[in-house]
Amino acid sequence: MEYSMYQPPTNEEIQGLKETTDLYKSNLFKFQIDELLSEVSIDFSKTTSLENILHKLKEIFENINDQSDLSITDAKSMLLKKHGITIPFPDPQPSDDVKYKFGFKKPTAFYLVGSYPLKSVIRSRNGFNVDVVVIMPKDIFQEKDYMNYRYFYKRAYYLAILSATLQYKGLALNVNVEFGALFGDRRRPIILLKPLENNSDALDFTIRILPCIPMDLFSTQRLSPSRNNIRPQHFQDLGQIPQQQSVDSLPPTPQYNSAILRDMYCVSHLNLLYKNSKDCLAFNDACKLAKVWLHQRGIGGDEDGWSGFNGFVWKMLMCYLLHGGGVNGGKKLANGYSSYQLVKGTMDFLANHDFIRNPVFMNKLEESDEFSEKSFTENFDVVFVDNSGILNLFCRMTKTALEQIQHEARIAMEYFNENKADRFEALFLQKVNDIKLRYDNVAKQKLDYHDPFILFARTIPIQLKQGLTNRVNLITINYPQLPTWSTSSEPPSYSFSNLKLYIGFIFNPEQSNRLIDYGPSPEDETAASEFRKLWGKKAEVRRFKDGSILECVVWNVKGIEERCLIVSRIVQYLLNLHYGIKGKGIQYFTGQLNEIVIPSTNIPKSIYNKNGIVNGFRDVMQAYDKLVKQFMALENIPLRFSGIRAASPALRYTSIFIPQPLALTTTNISHYIDPIEIIIQFEHSARWPDDLIAIQKMKIAFYIRLASELELQFPGTCVTVVADNSDTIISEAYVDILSDSRFTFRCRIYNEREITLLDRGIKDKKSNQLKKEMYTKALEREKRMFVEIPMHTLQIQTLCNKWPSLSLTIRLTKRWFSTHLLSDHVDEEWIECLSSQVYLEPCPWNRPGSGFVGFLRVLKLITSWDWNNEAMIVDLSEENKSSLKNNTNENNEDIKLRFKNLRASDGSCKYGLMFIGTTSGSAWGIEKPSKVVANRIKDLARSALLYADELIDKRENSEFKRLFVTPLSDYDVIIHLDPSKCTRYYQNIFVDTQYLAHNKKSMSSLKIYNIEDDDIVMRDVKMQDHEENLKKEKMVAMIGFDPVEYYLDELRKLYSDVALFFHDKHGGTIIGVVWKPTNFTPRPWKANTEINSILVSKIENLKDQKGSEHDTNNNNLRDQNIVLNTKAVVLEIERLGEGFVTGIEVRK
Amino acid sequence: MGSKKKKNKHQQNDKNPHIISNSESSGDNICGENSGQPLEEIPKTGFKILPIEIESISNQNDNLSANPSSSIKHHPLVSIHYCYFKSHDPRINTRDNSTILPAERTLFITNLPVDTTEHHIQNIFEECGIIDRILFHGKKKKQKFNETAENSVLEGSRNLLIPGSTAHIVFKDSEGLTNALNMVQKKRIWNIRDQDIPPLGLKRWLQEYQKLRTDPNKLGAQVDEYMRKFEEAEQEKHKALEARRNQPDEDGFILVTGTGKRNINTDGTITVTAVKADVVKNLKPKNKELVDFYRFQMREAKREKLAELRKKFEDDKRKIADLKAARRFKPY
Structure with a gap:
């Protein structure tokens, strides 16, 4: 291989290779496009059953009998009695005394239209549609039928007769006949034929029958956008055209007019598209791609009642661009373009063209007033006029919808233009239309209105935008189309359809949490009165610091969590x-x-002061800064400090709860005080010994010195030296500092020399395997603690400052993991990297703008990422973006390689099941989660997302807290702990304050063993006299004391081979235990098994104690086999947790 | 034994562990069924099976029942733990000096409960004779480095054994061993309360927490003491090295060693490490020579470029194949 790389090349090879590199991205892209197209295209060799039905339809339509004209009552009763069909008249229903007759004559023609005959049809989630146009004969209509719904009533009757025929002959067709509303417009009902499900392997298609009329049936002038065709008296006095009012002064009915025009121009559009698809080779492929793109975004399908856009309009747009739309009147697209270029070009136009200022005309009827640009723009929100110059193809599109479509198109253009990553997946393969993930905030509203189009799509978003101003980048309206209905039932309406409408908001993160909305000066009367009209009582006049007096609206909030709710308050x-x-x-x-990340309001203030969280993380940050200054000013320390680094979630905005200063007056030991980890480093000195153990001792000496000097030089500070003082290479030692700003810090000394010495010990050829292992483990630990975590803290800090909602996302995600008892199975840093990824790589959506959606997207990421085969690369320092050089690619390749090696060396998949590598070189998720846990995480995330869907879609009263209630059914044993002895119980998600009171009592009355002169002096630490004695407080405030942690530590040391333990460290009161299944496979007895064993025969003895005969032969064989003695282990576990465990529930 | 109040409960119905029978009548069956008969043996091993009855502590601590949540007590209230023992076989462990473990009065026992203390063993074997000493072999090589803490402040807290631990019990005289080997089946219970046994559970953790926060003065003194000894040892080493330096060896050569402190390992040896590969990679080129001056350089460059093109092509092909294999093209 290596050799052949240098062989002399042939000319063709050079040519080929060059093309590959020059078109590298598009070549790979092209390949992916080909694969996608083959995936979504219809297999035209399998269409026989479809063709059969179409042929039969043709036959039926050709042989259909004309009917005599009927009055409306006769028509209704005939269809209902004879065929069980309710005529799908649109609202308002025609009255029974209309004078005109309803007639039916054989259709003059019928055509296959839409994507199917053009061969640009794709499979969607709901199969695909085949559209059949039936041209109704002219002579059933009268000249004035375009007025007052007469056309639509007759059309509905015609459709009903067709459906009656199809139903009757339907036995042979083997289809189900239903009515539907074309584009959700009840004026234009259609027939839907769905094959009955006896041929399962066949294509999933629906035939739609659209009644249309010849182009010359009505005068197009009469149907121009500015004309009125519904007279107000129509409803009172049907048939009588009033004379008393001038017709010109009536409001125009552009939507009504367009609905008729669309029926007239159906066939002409087909011809245009057919011609273009013949001229431009890649036309159809481009259409297919575009349709996939639209479909993934919920545009143009059944779920889309709001956009007024679909694949057909896209095609028309492409036709337009093939003949114009470019710079200086040139063509934007060319016939020779590839499908990729066609899609990209059209997308570019869609994204960036200002449709409002420059309406698009495929054909402009210059000479006509009726169809002038003005006439269109005045009567429609958005204008894109077809090749006839008469019909606005964007007639159902609102400005809000346009904004949303353009928003999506702009994102798509970003993806197309990105060089560093291949965004094919985000463009075409991922489902974007997921209400809960798509928008930063969502409001749900039952559709209780006759037509949501008018009220919601057009007015409400505009009013909201006035109020929200630049807080949001986008307001969207989403609602589905009317569902289809059976021919016998009354047509549905939006009011009774039980459909839901969603208003989605995409935030402008810099502004969304703004506290004040500034209005105009009160002197500007018109503007001020408008402002007051918008805001009502909320508007007030204030004088601001710069002296200006302005109308304004002020939003009062408590704490950062409430700040995120301002947008919702404004909307409501x-x-x-x-x-x-x-x-x-x-x-x-x-x-x-x-509420998940704020401790309950019922908790006594002495434990967690909720009022203190108003400032968010600012208090703890200030306390930290102060401490750093104190360190720097500290005298009498033999070495100078060279650096102090934060290494705790509390200092990177990611601790679940906002850290609070310790209450001053109470000296209770009953609750957990979370120490905030910091790392200090001294300037380089040659005087550190060259011996690891001696370094540990020296560090302790430094700790002692630090403690006494800090307490001396900064009164109000208390410092405790914590050290196990063991003679090991790495010993556990630090100081706990209760600073004068009442925050508690845990401070460790980092000495680079340790790392050097450990490294040397590993590389030393004389070291034995045991020593090497020991040193490697120690080195990993040191590096993580002193290098990687401080760096990580800095990076996350920066990201949280940049994207304010990231903090809440991480906090929610952490809470989710811990309430599902996974606290100890994933690293906090891993969760933080995972959550950041949602912000760093938000595609196919925008970067989340709220913790709510951020959290749900993390869950989505967990379920959708291919953990088994791909390393997740998290670019925390945003190197990939900033650096121009391509060494980042190298960086990424390094991570991939590391992951690959890990996978290769680990056949049983024990490590790195949820591997995350950062571009700055650290890797997370290697040791944990384990395989079992990784699968559980995925399962839990999946069901959480399903539950979130259910909450948003269906429920009226949403109980989101249930996302944080973990199922216990999978645990073999559950250890119940005494809540009053769990020091972190106040953090429990369903805290019961009864235990907190109890908690205080039971803990403070505990005898604490105070070791002095090796005598155990029992001291009762009931602090009756609340004197501010620091020394006493130091002893009483048990920083970081969490008995559960000790207990779990012990259990894991002893039983990690036989069981897994699950616990919520944030106030959980149970420990879930799962036995490893290998424990129950009998294995031969040995003197040294390292499990608590029981002979299999003994278990059987217990089981059939009541006298069943022993099969001795069998017994002999099995006499020597053992399994885990679970019952004895359970009792051992209980003894280890003496005074702490209230009960053990054996479930399996 | 009868001095302690005990409730003989046991689980009758294995199919439904949530229902626990308190029936007194069947209780003795667990250990006492064949009361008086010799202990069972594991066939072909010579090990005797010693069943020990273990009672849940919540059975004994009646005060716990005052706690509202103690109503959840679904766990087995009584269970049997099985230890296995036989006389010590000196051949198995040749390293052991027979004076430490004299074969004629040493018993080898395995599968001890994790909370075993000398007191527990005394309690079980006092019927056989006086025990001279007990050697636990709880710690295995798989124990992590920082757990084998020597000289730690935590010394004095209760040591836990790992599951399935072994021990040697040395009796005062050989009669003890004989008696032990002839033990009969009867009810033996595990739980004992003794002020001398360091506590487990919450009390133990509180104790540990306090011990780690010992008086800084005392801690300081210990550290100073260690450092003094350490310095002395260093001095010694240094002296020895110094002494060796000026001594010619048998061939009359004088070994020249560096005096630099920094490059010496903990054990005094010197390691030479190569420069790291990525450091070298990132070094700036020192001399800026012309790379396209000679024809051969240009030829080389062309060759390299071609090779790179080919490599990229291969890479692309592989990537595409990978994606296809992962079936990444299903949009829905």
Whole structure:
């Protein structure tokens, strides 16, 4: 291989190779496009059953009988009685005394239209549609039928007769006949034919029958956008066209007019598209790609009642661009373009063209006033006029919808233009249309309105935008199309359809949490009154620091969690004020999870002071800065400090709870005080010994010195030296500092010399295997603690400052992991990397703007990432973005290589099951989670997402807390702990304050063993006299004392071979135990098994104690086999937790 | 034994562990079924099976029942632990000096409960004779480095054994061993309360927590003492080295050793390490020679470029194959 690399090349080879490199991205892209197209395309060799039905349809339509004209009542009763069909008349229903007759004559023609005959059809999640146009004969209509719904009533009757025929002959067709509304427009019902499910392997298709009319049936002038065709008196006095009012003064009915025009121009559009697809070779492939893209974004399908956009409109847009739309009147696209270029070009136009200012005309009827640009722009939100110059193809599109489509198109363009990553997956393969993941905030509203199009899609977003200003980048409206209905039932309407409408918001993270909305000066009267009209009572006049007096709205909040809710408060306030939508009328999803990261209000203030969280993490950061300054000013220390680094979640905005200063007056030991880890480093000195154990001792000497000097020089500080003082290469020692700002810090000394010595010990050829292992482990630990975690802290700190909602995302995610008893099975840093990835690589969406959506996206990432085969590369320092050089690629390759090696060396998949590598060189998720736990994480995330869907889609009363309740059914044994002795119990998600009171009592009355002169002096530490004695407090405030942690530590040391232990370290009161299945495979007895064993025969003895005959032969064989003696182990576990365990539940 | 109040409970119904029978009548069956008969043996091993009855502590601590949550007590209230023993076989462990473990009065016991202390063993074997000493072999090589803490402040807390631990019990005289080997089946219970046994559970953890926060003065003194000894040892080493340096060896050569302190390992040897590969990679080129001056250089460059192109092509092909294999093209 290596040799052949240098062989002399042939000319063709050079040519080929060059192309590969020059078109590298697009070549790979092209390949992926080919694969995708073959995946979504229809197999045209399998269409026989479809073709059969189409042929039969043709036959049926050709042989259909004309009907005599009927009055409306006769028509209704005939269809209902004879065929059981309710005519799908649109609202308003025609009255029974209309004078005109309803007739039916054989269709003059019918055509296959849409994507199917063009061969640009794709499979979607709901199969695909085959559209059949039936041209209704002219002579059943009258000249004035375009007025007052007459056309639509007759069309509905015609459709009903067709469906009656199809139903009757349907036995042969083997299809199910239903009605539907084309584009959700009830004026234009259609027939849907779905094959009955007896041929399962066949294609999943629906035939849609669309009644249309010839292009010259009505005068197009009459149907121009500015005309009115529904007279107000129509409803009172049907058939009588009023004379008393001038027709011109009536409001235009552009939507109504377009609905008729669309029926007229159906066939002409087909011809245009057919011609273009013949001229441009890649036209169809480009259409397919675009449709996949649209489908993934929920545009143009059944779930889309809001956009007014679909694959057909995309095609028309492409036609337009093939003949124009470029710079200086040139063509934007060319016939010779590849599918990729066509899609990219069209997308570019869609993303960046200003449709509002420059409406698009495929054909402009210059000479006509009726179809002038003005006439269109005045009557439609968005304008894209077809090749006839008469019909606005964007007639159902609102400005809000346009914004959303353009927003998606802009993201797509970013992906197309990105050089460093291949975004194929985000563009075409990922489902974007997931309400809970797509928007930063979502509000749900039951569709209780006749037509949501008018009220919601057009007015509400505009009003909201006025109030939200630059807090949000995008407001979207999503609602589905009307569902189909059976021919016998009344047509549905939006009011009774039980459909839901979602308002989605995408935030501008810099502004979304703003506390004040500034208005105009009160002197500017028109603007001020408008402002007051918008805000109602909320508007007030204030004088600001710079002296200006302005109208404004002020939002009062407590704490950073509440700040995230300002947008929701504005939305709810405005909807209530202007539309009277309040309370249960609207459900807003955003802050429901916040309570998860705030300790319950019932907790005594002495334990966690909720008022203190107003400042968020600022207090702890200030306390840290102060401590750093104190260190730097510290005198009488033999070496100078060279650096102090933060190494704790509390100092990178990611601790679940916002750290609070210790309450001053109470000296209770009953609750857990979380020490904040910091690392100090001294300037380089040659005087450190060259011996690891001696270094440990020297460090202790430094700790002692630090403690006394800190207490001396900064009164109010108390410092405790903690050291096990063992003669080991790495011993556990640090100082706990209760600073004068009442925060507790745990401070460790980092000495680079240790790392050097450990490294040397590993590389030393004379070291034996045991020593090497020991040193490697120690080195890993040291590096993690002193190098990687401080660096990680800095990086996460930066990211959290940059994207404010990241902090909440991480805190929610951590809480989720810990409430599911996974605290000790994943590293906090791993969770932080995982959560950051959602912000660093947000595709196919925007970067999350709220903790709510951030958290759900983390869950989504857990379930969708291919953990088994791919290393997740997290670019915490954002090197890939910033650096121009390509060494980042190298960096990524390094991580991939590391992961590959890990996988290769580990056949049984024990390590790195959820591997995350950072570009700065650290790797997480190697030792844990284990395989079992990794699978559990995925399962839990999957069901959490399903539950979130259910909450958002279906439930009226959402109980989000349940996302944080873990199922216990999978545990073999559950150890119940005494909540009053769990020092962290106050952090429990369902805390019961009864135990907290109890907690205080039971812990403070505990005899604490105070070791002095090797005599155990029993001391009762009931602090009756609350004198501010620091010495006493130092002893009483048990920083970092968590008995559960000790217990678990012991259990893991003893039983890690036989069982897994699960616990929520944030106040959990149970420990879940799962036996490893290998324990129950009998194995031969040995003197040294390292498990607590029982002879299999003994178990059987116990089982059939009541006298069943022993099969001695069998027994002999099995006499020597043993398994784990689970019952004895359970009792051992209980003894180890004496005074702490209240009960052990054996479940399996 | 009868001095202690005991409730003989045991689990009758294995299919449903949540129902626990308190019936007194069947209780004795667990250990006492064949009361009086010699202990069972594991066939072909010579090991005797010693069943020990273990009672849940919540059975004994009636005060716990005052706690509201103690109503959850689904676990087996009584269970049997099985130890196995036989007389010590000196051949197995040749390293052991027969004076430490004299074969005629040493018993080898295995599968001890993790909380075993000398007191527990005394309690079980006092019927056989006076025990001279007990040697636990709890710690195995798999124990992690920082757990074999020597000289730690935590000394004095209770040592836990790993599951399935072994021990040698040396009796005062050989009669003890004989008696032990002839033990009969009867009810033996594990749980004992003794002020001398260091506590487990919450008390133990509190104790440890306090011990780690010992008086800084005392700690300081210990550290100073260690460092003094350490310095002395260093001095010694240094002197020895110094002495060796000026001594010619038998061939009359004088070994020249460095005096630099920094490059010496903990054991006094010197290691030479190569420069790390990635350090070299990142070094700036020192001399800026012309790379396209000679024809051969240009030829080389072309060759390299071709090779790179080929490599990239191969890479692409592989990537595509990988993606295809992972079936990454299903949009829904």
